[in-house]
Amino acid sequence: MICVLGVIFGIGTVGVGLFGLSNADFRDGFRVGLGVHNISDVQLIWLIVGLGMLFMVMAIAEFLICRYARLIVKNIKQEIYFAAKNLQLLKKLLISVACYTVGSIIDYVIIACNHELVNAQTQNYVYPNGITNGLLFLAVLYVVYLVFKYGMKVQKDSDSII
Numbered sequence: 509m510i511c512v513l514g515v516i517f518g519i520g521t522v523g524v525g526l527f528g529l530s531n532a533d534f535r536d537g538f539r540v541g542l543g544v545h546n547i548s549d550v551q552l553i554w555l556i557v558g559l560g561m562l563f564m565v566m567a568i569a570e571f572l573i574c575r576y577a578r579l580i581v582k583n584i585k586q587e588i589y590f591a592a593k594n595l596q597l598l599k600k601l602l603i604s605v606a607c608y609t610v611g612s613i614i615d616y617v618i619i620a621c622n623h624e625l626v627n628a629q630t631q632n633y634v635y636p637n638g639i640t641n642g643l644l645f646l647a648v649l650y651v652v653y654l655v656f657k658y659g660m661k662v663q664k665d666s667d668s669i670i
Contacts, residue, residue, distance in 0.1 A: 517567070521560035525553050555618070562615055569608035576601040590659040598653045605649055609642035 528534050535549055538556070547555070580597050588594065616639060 517560070517564035521557055521564065524560065525557045528553055528556055558618055559615070562611055562618070566608055566611040566615075569604050569611060572604040573601060573608065576604060590656060590663045592660070595653070595656050595660060598649070598656055602646070602649050602653055605642070605646050609639065609646055612639050612642050 528538065535552055538552065539547075576597050580594060580601065583591065583594050583597070
């Protein structure tokens with residue numbers, strides 16, 4: 509499923525890039541929409557392709573975050589608490605959140621490097637709340653992962669005593 513989404517996003521991004529490269533009206537419309545007039549055609553195409561690929565990675569990470577969180581909640585509802593399966597799901601969730609957070613940071617850097625784009629679009633990039641929230645969520649999730657890992661060790665010790 510993820511591979512199919514990746515191929516679809518990849519083809520779409522390459523298609524938009526090639527269309528933008530060959531169509532001057534599209535490039536001009538994109539510039540007017542963003543309020544950017546001082547960047548070259550090549551920079552504009554790389555900006556479109558880069559942000560499109562970044563969007564793809566972040567969309568897949570969001571999908572995986574929702575999937576792993578749903579599976580963890582499902583296991584907890586079935587009263588499966590400190591199990592190896594939950595620990596693996598938490599680890600996968602942690603990796604997915606890390607990928608999403610890194611994607612947010614890269615998005616911030618790409619947009620911040622284009623000063624005209626930042627000035628035209630928004631002033632909220634001075635202090636990006638999404639990145640801070642992502643890092644905080646990542647830290648909390650890591651603590652939960654460590655608690656589950658320790659809980660599994662305690663449960664093994666308890667089972668071996670009985």
